[in-house]
Amino acid sequence: MTGQRVEDGNAAPTPGAVRRSVMLPAPVEAVWAAVTEAGHLSAWLGGEVELDPFPGGQIVVREDGRLRRGVVVDVEPLRRLEIQWLPASRRIGFLWGPDDEPAGAGGALEFQLEPKGDGTLLIVIERPPAAHPAGRPSALAVA
Amino acid sequence: MSANEPPGARPGAVFEALADPTRREVVRRLAQGGPATATELAGDLPVTRQAVAKHLATLAEAGLVTSDRQGRETRFSFTPQPLADAVTWMADVGSQWDDRLQALSQYLETGEPRPKRRKPGFDTDR
Numbered sequence: 001m002t003g004q005r006v007e008d009g010n011a012a013p014t015p016g017a018v019r020r021s022v023m024l025p026a027p028v029e030a031v032w033a034a035v036t037e038a039g040h041l042s043a044w045l046g047g048e049v050e051l052d053p054f055p056g057g058q059i060v061v062r063e064d065g066r067l068r069r070g071v072v073v074d075v076e077p078l079r080r081l082e083i084q085w086l087p088a089s090r091r092i093g094f095l096w097g098p099d100d101e102p103a104g105a106g107g108a109l110e111f112q113l114e115p116k117g118d119g120t121l122l123i124v125i126e127r128p129p130a131a132h133p134a135g136r137p138s139a140l141a142v143a
Numbered sequence: 144m145s146a147n148e149p150p151g152a153r154p155g156a157v158f159e160a161l162a163d164p165t166r167r168e169v170v171r172r173l174a175q176g177g178p179a180t181a182t183e184l185a186g187d188l189p190v191t192r193q194a195v196a197k198h199l200a201t202l203a204e205a206g207l208v209t210s211d212r213q214g215r216e217t218r219f220s221f222t223p224q225p226l227a228d229a230v231t232w233m234a235d236v237g238s239q240w241d242d243r244l245q246a247l248s249q250y251l252e253t254g255e256p257r258p259k260r261r262k263p264g265f266d267t268d269r
Binding site: 014015016018020022024025026030031034040043044045046107122124126127128129 | 153154155157158159161162229232233236237239240241242243244246247248249250251252
């Protein structure tokens with residue numbers, strides 16, 4: 001299950017996706033380290049981060065007593081990191097997103113890096129939770 | 144039939160539902176003209192009743208319409224809250240990233256790690 005991707009300006013973005021780009025004063029290697037190494041991530045992302053930056057690896061973010069969990073979907077070293085957040089589950093107490101976000105939400109996060117001179121252009125795309133709870137039937141049948 | 148989704152549960156479903164022009168038109172029609180049946184909506188739009196029914200099902204799954212069956216007639220109404228919640232989701236996530244990216248920029252510039260830093264576990268060289 002590969003997440004939909006924004007092919008940098010070509011393909012239509014996921015509806016509702018939040019996209020930010022920022023020029024960072026560091027070479028691409030340093031920015032890649034900042035988005036893939038748990039210690040660096042913990043310094044700026046907010047919360048304490050565990051990350052196994054390989055496809056299928058887990059990311060865990062602990063912040064203010066809340067836990068977000070995700071899976072690394074795709075890695076292209078020095079260029080791209082894509083994470084699928086796992087749906088929150090009340091049963092085991094995971095929540096991702098705003099405090100009052102109900103269970104059943106997921107979402108995805110992607111970092112794209114592009115060297116620009118001495119710096120790096122970092123693009124962040126966060127896609128909204130889309131899938132409805134598994135196995136849920138169609139909400140209504142039209143007579 | 145669960146037409147009552149928890150608010151804000153699936154902003155993605157709301158945005159996807161509204162990415163389709165016909166569904167936007169259905170929502171506009173219900174928001175402005177009040178509750179209507181699928182047949183009435185099909186009369187206003189250049190699509191079949193069957194197509195309208197499918198669009199209504201998608202909108203209902205996103206929480207944007209509710210249905211009310213009376214006898215053999217089912218009337219659909221627009222429910223604005225999920226749209227407001229989805230817009231709030233976008234605004235909140237956007238401002239969170241603004242804050243995080245500012246922190247990242249400062250972190251890269253000053254090189255000052257916060258406490259709790261661990262040893263890098265990933266070789267960044269090609």
